[in-house]
Amino acid sequence: MASSLLLMNQILSSPDAFAAPSSPVLGRRLKSIRHAGGACVRTRRWTSPVAALVQNFHLPMRSLEVKNRTSVDDIRSLRLITAIKTPYLPDGRFDLEAYDSLMRMQIFNGAEGVIVGGTTGEGQLMSWDEHIMLIAHTVNCFGTTIKVIGNTGSNSTGEAIHATEQGFAVGMHAALHINPYYGKTSMQGLVSHFESVLSMGPTIIYNVPSRTGQDIPPSVIQTITQNPNMAGVKECMGNERIKGYVDQGIVIWSGNDDECHDSRWTFGATGVISVTSNLVPGLMKELMVQGQNLSLNSKLMPLMKWLFKEPNPIGLNTALAQLGVIRPVFRLPYVPLPLASRLEFVRIVEALGRENFVGDKDVQVLDDDDFTLVGRY
Structure with missing residues (x-):
């Protein structure tokens, strides 16, 4: 169990762990993963990390x-x-x-x-x-x-x-x-x-x-x-x-x-x-x-109120996309805030100062067509 967990954790530490099953990069990584001691673990056949995890999902892993x-x-x-x-x-x-x-x-x-x-x-x-x-x-x-x-x-x-x-x-x-x-x-x-x-x-x-x-x-x-x-x-x-x-x-x-x-x-x-x-x-x-700090709390209040105009995480997803730090992709049933709210967010960013927000791109107003809504994933 311990060795299999180590193998899984090494796989999962790489962004390639979420690549498509046909990914040659992931295939090579799964076929040969080198441990710190130098020995290699080789799989008999290629399997995706999703399949590997699901196979043993219901095996108990105790707190020890x-x-x-x-x-x-x-x-x-x-x-x-x-x-x-x-x-x-x-x-x-x-x-x-x-x-x-x-x-x-x-x-x-x-x-x-x-x-x-x-x-x-x-x-x-x-x-x-x-x-x-x-x-x-x-x-x-x-x-x-x-x-x-x-x-x-x-x-x-x-x-x-x-x-x-x-x-x-x-x-x-x-x-x-x-x-x-x-x-x-x-x-x-x-x-x-x-x-x-x-x-x-x-x-x-x-x-x-x-x-x-x-x-x-x-x-x-x-x-x-x-x-x-x-x-x-x-x-x-x-x-x-x-x-x-x-x-x-x-x-x-x-x-x-x-x-x-x-x-x-x-x-x-x-x-x-x-x-x-x-x-x-x-x-x-x-x-x-x-x-x-009542002054800072007051300055943040318009942003906080804006974020929860619709159920979370709709506002946050919209904001991060407008800041350019994530792609404008939503898993349904979430959809972006309407254009009027997206315009309001730009004004909020300008009032608080762009330098206080994550990312380094200019805040922008995204059009409806800029967003991708995904129902199957």
């Missing part, structure tokens, strides 16, 4: 196989965690070159952690093999300089268990778990669901009733907080809820960018798990680290 063990306290100390965007090529596959560039910009500007494959990263539009490979790629390329938190939650407890085992096996530092959505359960069901995954490693619980249709009440959080792997909560129910948890010594990250300044400096949150920091990581780091 975690590659990058991280203490819960390390996770609890993170102040700026970016819910990183997943960019795409025109055919809908991952654009790892653009993804790696986004990651480098996050690290350079002071982000301390990233959520991989969350709502913002469109994990809901990924197959599980894509999902785990992206976590592995992020760990292998950036795991020594930033904490990698994999969204391995599901409305199926069994699926969440398998994905979390896989995520920790490929080296993620912590897991993000949402409560079961659509097929909602009882309060005791919530406790049992979370306890099923908490044993594997540091875990952040994500409460966002607007998406799940069910609030995770304080009684459930108080119960599972007894587990030593419970790192804290990403809370979207407002600052009064946050204050209540902080008063009980529970670590909280704001899940609402437009409230995160007050969450941090008035109500005691540790920090924010942010969408806006994809665009202005340096300003968001300043907002979370350098003390109360």
Whole structure:
């Protein structure tokens, strides 16, 4: 198992891991991969990394196989965690070159952690093999300089268990778990669901009733907080809820960018798990680290409001495309914001200063025809 994981991680550390199955580059890489000691592992026949992963997907990978063990306290100390965007090529596959560039910009500007494959990263539009490979790629390329938190939650407890085992096996530092959505359960069901995954490693619980249709009440959080792997909560129910948890010594990250300044400096949150920091990581780091700054918070508010005019990640995808840091490719059902909103974004960038945003290209207004919408990927 350990040798196969090493082989998989070496494969996944390369952008070629997401090339088409017919790629000669990937074929050569799979046929002969040299270990540090000099020995070569040769496959009997070529198989794509997707097929290799799916074949063993349901084999249990227990927490003892975690590659990058991280203490819960390390996770609890993170102040700026970016819910990183997943960019795409025109055919809908991952654009790892653009993804790696986004990651480098996050690290350079002071982000301390990233959520991989969350709502913002469109994990809901990924197959599980894509999902785990992206976590592995992020760990292998950036795991020594930033904490990698994999969204391995599901409305199926069994699926969440398998994905979390896989995520920790490929080296993620912590897991993000949402409560079961659509097929909602009882309060005791919530406790049992979370306890099923908490044993594997540091875990952040994500409460966002607007998406799940069910609030995770304080009684459930108080119960599972007894587990030593419970790192804290990403809370979207407002600052009064946050204050209540902080008063009980529970670590909280704001899940609402437009409230995160007050969450941090008035109500005691540790920090924010942010969408806006994809665009202005340096300003968001300043907002979370350098003390109360009502002026900066006010300046950022138009951008934050704009980002959530439509459900996330529609605004972010549109913005990053207009900044030229990702291709204007959307996996359906997401579609770009309308032209009027795209024009408004240009004005927001000009007001905040282009130098504060990621990338080095001029912001532009894209036409409808510039966007590619992909239904099959």
